[in-house]
Amino acid sequence: MPELPEVERASRLLRDAVVGRPIAAVRVLHPSLARRLTAIELATLNGRVIVAVERRGKHQLMRLDDGRVLHAHFRMTGDWVTGRAGDALRPTVRAVIDLADGSAVALDDSRALATLTLHAAGDNPLPALGPEPSDATFTADSLGAALATRRGPIKPALLDQRVVAGLGNIYAAEALWEARISPRAPARSLSDARLRTLVRAIRKVLERAPAARYSDDSRSSRWRVYDREGARCPRHDGTIRRVVQAGRSTYYCPGCQRR
DNA sequence: GGTCGCCTGGTA
DNA sequence: TACCAGGCGACC
Numbered sequence: 001m002p003e004l005p006e007v008e009r010a011s012r013l014l015r016d017a018v019v020g021r022p023i024a025a026v027r028v029l030h031p032s033l034a035r036r037l038t039a040i041e042l043a044t045l046n047g048r049v050i051v052a053v054e055r056r057g058k059h060q061l062m063r064l065d066d067g068r069v070l071h072a073h074f075r076m077t078g079d080w081v082t083g084r085a086g087d088a089l090r091p092t093v094r095a096v097i098d099l100a101d102g103s104a105v106a107l108d109d110s111r112a113l114a115t116l117t118l119h120a121a122g123d124n125p126l127p128a129l130g131p132e133p134s135d136a137t138f139t140a141d142s143l144g145a146a147l148a149t150r151r152g153p154i155k156p157a158l159l160d161q162r163v164v165a166g167l168g169n170i171y172a173a174e175a176l177w178e179a180r181i182s183p184r185a186p187a188r189s190l191s192d193a194r195l196r197t198l199v200r201a202i203r204k205v206l207e208r209a210p211a212a213r214y215s216d217d218s219r220s221s222r223w224r225v226y227d228r229e230g231a232r233c234p235r236h237d238g239t240i241r242r243v244v245q246a247g248r249s250t251y252y253c254p255g256c257q258r259r
Numbered sequence: 260g261g262t263c264g265c266c267t268g269g270t271a
Numbered sequence: 272t273a274c275c276a277g278g279c280g281a282c283c
Contacts, residue, residue: 002277002278003277003278006277030266032265032266058278073278073279074277074278075265075266075277075278075279076266076267076276076277076278076279077266077267077268077276077277092267092268109266109267110266110267110268111265111266111267111268111276112265112266112267113265113266113267113278113279114278115279127279127280150260151260152260153260156260156261159278159279161278161279168277168278169276169277169278170277171277226277246260246261246262247261247262247263248277248278249275249276
């Protein structure tokens with residue numbers, strides 16, 4: 001589920017749910033989270049207040065009133081669900097933030113790959129990240145510079161969060177289709193014109209994303225190429241192919257996406 | 260770059 | 272039963 005548009009939506013929900021309300025308790029319900037957040041650390045959160053929620057790429061940062069940061073990353077299937085502290089929990093809920101006013105926010109994550117980590121005041125909880133796609137610093141020039149030293153094809157490069165923050169497997173494939181660039185095109189040899197087109201395409205697919213995701217369209221029409229192997233390319237008579245790059249499925253139209 | 264492991268659940 | 276999954280860090 002979560003790529004940048006979904007994480008943005010989730011982080012807003014989280015912000016509305018937690019900011020300014022003292023924490024009653026943070027409960028961790030799955031061993032994969034407990035390995036990173038001990039009971040002792042969890043106890044230090046009681047009574048603290050989350051003063052801000054920030055999103056950077058697919059990362060969510062909860063800033064505490066003592067300067068520490070609770071960092072959340074959804075990975076593949078995470079999402080926030082709001083409720084009350086005493087609610088019966090779905091079996092896929094992996095953690096719960098109980099607030100002093102009786103409300104609660106749950107981390108619902110069927111695959112249990114999401115992470116929740118606590119960082120000391122002053123520490124940077126984030127890995128190196130490229131620009132936000134919506135930021136003015138994300139340009140054909142900056143993208144070209146980030147790609148200049150890379151070997152290998154463009155598609156895996158777009159999934160590298162140091163190149164651009166927030167793209168995932170679906171929107172990388174969709175953006176390349178939009179830009180008519182083959183996922184196999186060498187990353188470092190894209191022309192300036194193609195880089196400009198790609199920057200526009202990335203913004204376009206991310207802006208269109210929420211409507212696509214929450215539309216009632218059948219899955220086959222939600223995306224242009226993603227998960228549509230064998231289907232007709234929406235742009236012409238070509239047939240969409242699936243290939244594997246860096247262990248991930250990539251979908252594209254060999255007819256109109258050129259190296 | 261590629262491959263594996265982390266986890267669980269849906270689907271062929 | 273086997274394979275697949277929107278992520279990412281560790282390893283080669």
